[in-house]
Amino acid sequence: MAYTVGQVAKVAGVTVRTLHHYDEIGLLSPSGRTSAGYRRYDDADLQRLQLVLYYRELGFPLEEITAIIDDPAADPAAHLRRQHELLTVRLKRLQEMVTAIEFAMEASKMNIQLTPEERFEVFGDFSPEEHEAEAEQRWGDTDAYRESNRRASRYGKDDWLRIKAENEDWGRRIVALMASGASADSPEVMELAEEHRQLISRWFYECSYEMQTGLADMYLADERFTAYYENIAVGLAAYLHEAIHANAISRA
Amino acid sequence: MAYTVGQVAKVAGVTVRTLHHYDEIGLLSPSGRTSAGYRRYDDADLQRLQLVLYYRELGFPLEEITAIIDDPAADPAAHLRRQHELLTVRLKRLQEMVTAIEFAMEASKMNIQLTPEERFEVFGDFSPEEHEAEAEQRWGDTDAYRESNRRASRYGKDDWLRIKAENEDWGRRIVALMASGASADSPEVMELAEEHRQLISRWFYECSYEMQTGLADMYLADERFTAYYENIAVGLAAYLHEAIHANAISRA
DNA sequence: GTTGACTCTCACGTAACGGCAGGCAGGAGC
DNA sequence: GCTCCTGCCTGCCGTTACGTGAGAGTCAAC
Structure with missing residues (x-):
């Protein structure tokens, strides 16, 4: 006792x-x-x-x-309520950051340059209406910035080469399938969507079907990602988008 | 500059x-x-x-x-990956805590006594296999524990009376509808499910449809919650469960 | 030329402990 | 009775990422 x-x-x-x-x-x-x-x-x-x-x-x-x-007079329910709010806010924040990181990783993978606003937007400490114009100048497209960004998106040399090779191999295969007229929800194409997911999981982060469909949506919504895929083959962005969604549904 | x-x-x-x-x-x-x-x-x-x-x-x-x-040789992708993992873990933890708090609030609302294990389980610092038996004794159903719990589940007097009144009013109406033979997915009953959600939102925490269906599931899965509703009217737990799900689907 | 806003460098304070030092306390074994 | 080992005690300094002054110098404006 x-x-x-x-x-x-x-x-x-x-x-x-x-x-x-x-x-x-x-x-x-x-x-x-x-x-x-x-x-x-x-x-x-x-x-x-x-x-x-x-x-x-x-x-x-x-x-x-x-x-x-x-304090025996304190209201514990009020504390629970308050804490629930705090937790909810923190949770939302964390979710945004996870999304932002996934975004940054995808961008980094494709060598897409993030704008300073995008880098900052995850922590909204700025009052945009006050500084937006200034910020344009300040963080703008100077060479130094580009250089720092290039360096920041550099991979470990060996890994990078392998990732690139795997990625290009995957790209060739899906382009071939698209050219052959295979529909985006055919088994072969869905298999490549699955490979896309596993490629991300192997090299970057554990990518769930939900996260992958989120990426697929982004490929269409963000023109820089669209451009990346359209640059490989016209119509690939939409094709991949459909294949990823079809695959996610079929595996659910 | x-x-x-x-x-x-x-x-x-x-x-x-x-x-x-x-x-x-x-x-x-x-x-x-x-x-x-x-x-x-x-x-x-x-x-x-x-x-x-x-x-x-x-x-x-x-x-x-x-x-x-x-360090220019550092691999930023590796950092991003690592941080993504950390964030994911933290996110999961937070989600568990939010769920745990919602559980605690529902229990508190219905004056259900949480077991010490339930209070502790949200932070899994304990090695259950080693202490389970002791814990039973130590945290068991002593009067002191019950008393402290009673106090801990006490509301601000005025609020409490109003919550109780609203809740009982709602209870009477859904019991009446159930007795009248109205199906759980009829508009009137779904409206009461909606009221149930808003009642929680008003007095406890912003309750989404997703969270409400989670609660509904718990009402069936946890016998103490089931008992609470069955005590009001036989079959009410399942009836409410169905109504909440039907309402959530129709509002989606 | 003076005011008020801004800047500088110490330098101590904070939260929630971690991790020592130096010194008792208590039981086991001899 | 003596030693050994482990556990406990009370200081007290260290940590992280700054907050919050103190006292003094600086800058631009009126």
């Missing part, structure tokens, strides 16, 4: 130092001490620790946790 | 102190100084800052950012 710091630390998955800290700041003081000064935690202390860890995990600062737990 | 700290701070959305700090640690030193010692940033500095902020936003520590930016 009574536990030492070490025991508590072990079962709660925290360090002894953390418990010392919580004692120091008065967040969780053990209910007693031995004659030698050893901290003694009882069940009630453990329950309080449970609460503390719960709120901590939810992102509350320790001081606020103290207030929440010690 | 040359900017002072204040100007850079303003356009980049950071504080002057931050720029000072970046100068101190050598992450971003302005290309020049005026005779009076004022920092002078040029376009190249701004571009470097842009990169810094980009990586910072992606969660890299400043020291690592220095290494990334200063």
Whole structure:
């Protein structure tokens, strides 16, 4: 029924130092001490620790946790609501960043130059109406910028060569199929859509069907990506778009 | 073409102190100084800052950012890949936490007691196989635990009364409809499903159709929630489940 | 020539601990 | 009774990425 710091630390998955800290700041003081000064935690202390860890995990600062737990009049539902909002915002932010990274990786793969606005847009710290015009000049198409961008989109030499080879091989095959008149939802073409996905997964990131269809949409929506594929063969962007969607549906 | 700290701070959305700090640690030193010692940033500095902020936003520590930016041999694609993985993990974690909070809020709304395992399961710091048996005892159904839980699920008095009233009113109406033999996908019943969603949105959190169908599934999957509705009227849990799904589909 | 806004360099403060040092405490084995 | 080992104690400094002044110099305007 009574536990030492070490025991508590072990079962709660925290360090002894953390418990010392919580004692120091008065967040969780053990209910007693031995004659030698050893901290003694009882069940009630453990329950309080449970609460503390719960709120901590939810992102509350320790001081606020103290207030929440010690104030019997506080409304826990309000805290949950607030925390739910915070989490939702953070979640949305993260999702945007994941999308932005996927976008950047695709662009990097195809050697497409991102505009500075695109690089910045993921963290919307800017007030566009105030700086838009200036920004154009400031971040504009200087040679230095282009050079830095070129360097930034450079791959490890060996990997790059292999990626390029695989990609071109894949490109030749899908162009051939398109030229042969195979419909975009035919098994052979869908198989190449699947290969496209696996190519991304192998070299860049785990690409789900959902993510791949997102990319396919982007290939049509963003003219630079469209141009990349149209440059390989006229109509390829739309063809690939359809094939990816067909493949995703058939695998679902 | 040359900017002072204040100007850079303003356009980049950071504080002057931050720029000072970046100068101190050598992450971003302005290309020049005026005779009076004022920092002078040029376009190249701004571009470097842009990169810094980009990586910072992606969660890299400043020291690592220095290494990334200063090492021309580094593979930026590898960093992007790594960061994509990190973000994906964080995203998943956040999603779990949001789900856990929604679960907790629903439970709190219905005065359902969460088991300690459920409270803890969102942060999996425990090795269950080692402590499961002990945990049972330690966190078990003591009166103190129940009492603390009761207090933790208490609402602000006025709000609580209104929520309860609205909820019971809604309950009476759906029970009446079910008793009248109205099918779960009839317009009237779906309207009540819609009201259920709005009730949650108004008092707890913005509840999308997707989230509501998730709740509906839980009402059937978790016997404590099932019991809550079956206690109001036999068959209500399944009836509401069907109505919510029907409503969600029709609104999509 | 003076005001007010801006800048400079120390330099300490913050959150939530990590990680030492130096020194007791307590049980096991001899 | 002595030693050994492990665990516990209290300081106290270190960390990250800055915040927040203090005190002093600088710049452009009125």
